[in-house]
Amino acid sequence: MTKEAVNTHGLAKEQLLQMLEKMLLARALSVRQRMLQRMGKGPMTFSGEGHEAAQVGSAFALKPGVDWVFPYYRDVAVAVTIGMTPVDILRAFFARRDDINSGGRNMPSHFSHPSLRIVSGSAPIATQLPHAVGAALAAKLRKLDEIAVGYSGDGSTSTGDWHESMNFAGVQRLPVVFVCEHNNYAISVPWRKQAAIENVSIRAQGYGFPGVTVDGNDVLAVYGAMSEAVKRARAGEGPTLIEAKTYRLMPHSSDDDDRRYRTREEVEAWSAKDPVAEFPQQLKEMGVLNDNSEKEINDRVNHEVDAATDQVEQEPQPEAPTALRHVLVEGERS
Numbered sequence: 001m002t003k004e005a006v007n008t009h010g011l012a013k014e015q016l017l018q019m020l021e022k023m024l025l026a027r028a029l030s031v032r033q034r035m036l037q038r039m040g041k042g043p044m045t046f047s048g049e050g051h052e053a054a055q056v057g058s059a060f061a062l063k064p065g066v067d068w069v070f071p072y073y074r075d076v077a078v079a080v081t082i083g084m085t086p087v088d089i090l091r092a093f094f095a096r097r098d099d100i101n102s103g104g105r106n107m108p109s110h111f112s113h114p115s116l117r118i119v120s121g122s123a124p125i126a127t128q129l130p131h132a133v134g135a136a137l138a139a140k141l142r143k144l145d146e147i148a149v150g151y152s153g154d155g156s157t158s159t160g161d162w163h164e165s166m167n168f169a170g171v172q173r174l175p176v177v178f179v180c181e182h183n184n185y186a187i188s189v190p191w192r193k194q195a196a197i198e199n200v201s202i203r204a205q206g207y208g209f210p211g212v213t214v215d216g217n218d219v220l221a222v223y224g225a226m227s228e229a230v231k232r233a234r235a236g237e238g239p240t241l242i243e244a245k246t247y248r249l250m251p252h253s254s255d256d257d258d259r260r261y262r263t264r265e266e267v268e269a270w271s272a273k274d275p276v277a278e279f280p281q282q283l284k285e286m287g288v289l290n291d292n293s294e295k296e297i298n299d300r301v302n303h304e305v306d307a308a309t310d311q312v313e314q315e316p317q318p319e320a321p322t323a324l325r326h327v328l329v330e331g332e333r334s
């Protein structure tokens with residue numbers, strides 16, 4: 001039987017390799033932060049391991065620095081695909097003075113970067129989505145060729161913010177894409193205890209726009225679905241909901257023990273579909289990658305993360321007298 005040709009959605013070889021490199025970089029950063037947390041060098045971690053295809057596939061369809069990106073805490077691969085560097089990510093993790101996210105004040109994984117138009121979220125889940133909708137409304141009112149993307153998990157779809165964002169975006173036909181990374185759990189709560197439907201995507205119908213479910217471990221399938229959604233948004237045709245079905249391979253956070261609610265068999269079954277192992281295989285079958293070029297990419301990524309760790313560990317912490325900056329008014333009161 002002949003193998004079906006892979007649909008690369010018009011991506012050139014260099015772009016496919018770039019996607020792979022972003023996935024590997026995000027993986028290396030998640031692993032590094034987990035290790036540093038266990039060494040007591042950083043606070044809490046939220047691993048993106050397992051979500052890399054959903055994140056890179058979607059973010060790759062955007063225009064960095066033009067489109068507005070509202071990620072959630074698991075989206076390290078979104079952040080690096082748009083252009084954040086390992087130094088940017090690790091400065092936030094180590095809470096260093098020069099952290100671009102918040103000057104070392106916010107929790108790690110609250111990604112933001114003003115010139116890349118990555119907007120920081122707050123800790124309450126889904127609160128980034130009304131912000132994404134607001135940015136999309138501004139772009140529409142100003143007739144700008146910019147769209148907004150709001151990311152969240154499946155658990156976030158149970159919040160009022162999620163539904164209100166979908167409804168307002170549908171009514172106003174806003175240039176926004178909602179990406180739901182459906183990993184079947186909201187911490188310990190499985191999807192079947194949250195909703196009586198299998199797919200989140202059908203909820204888009206209730207708000208008057210298309211919803212699609214896609215294999216979130218297939219980076220090219222996610223890219224294809226996202227490209228369509230982005231095209232619709234830019235053409236003034238309104239929002240799209242993309243549901244990328246995936247799995248987080250690690251516990252919810254470094255403070256979670258997932259053995260209490262997931263079987264090891266389930267985790268192993270999904271580990272066998274790890275996108276960071278599958279995509280290189282696919283690229284090799286397509287003749288885009290070989291063992292040598294794979295090693296080269298891996299070496300480059302590991303070197304980059306090692307160098308960033310060494311550099312950022314030596315950097316200064318925020319100065320104590322600035323602790324209340326952005327919290328209370330500074331200086332003399334008149």
Ligand SMILES: Cc1ncc(C[n+]2csc(CCOP(=O)(O)OP(=O)(O)O)c2C)c(N)n1
Pocket residue numbers: 074123124125152153154155156157159181183185186187252
């Ligand atoms: C409004 C609100 N409720 C509860 C929490 C606690 N909380 C933090 S993360 C999380 C799970 C969210 O799950 P999901 O959206 O599926 O994302 P995932 O972590 O699975 O990627 C919860 C319940 C919160 N931060 N905000």
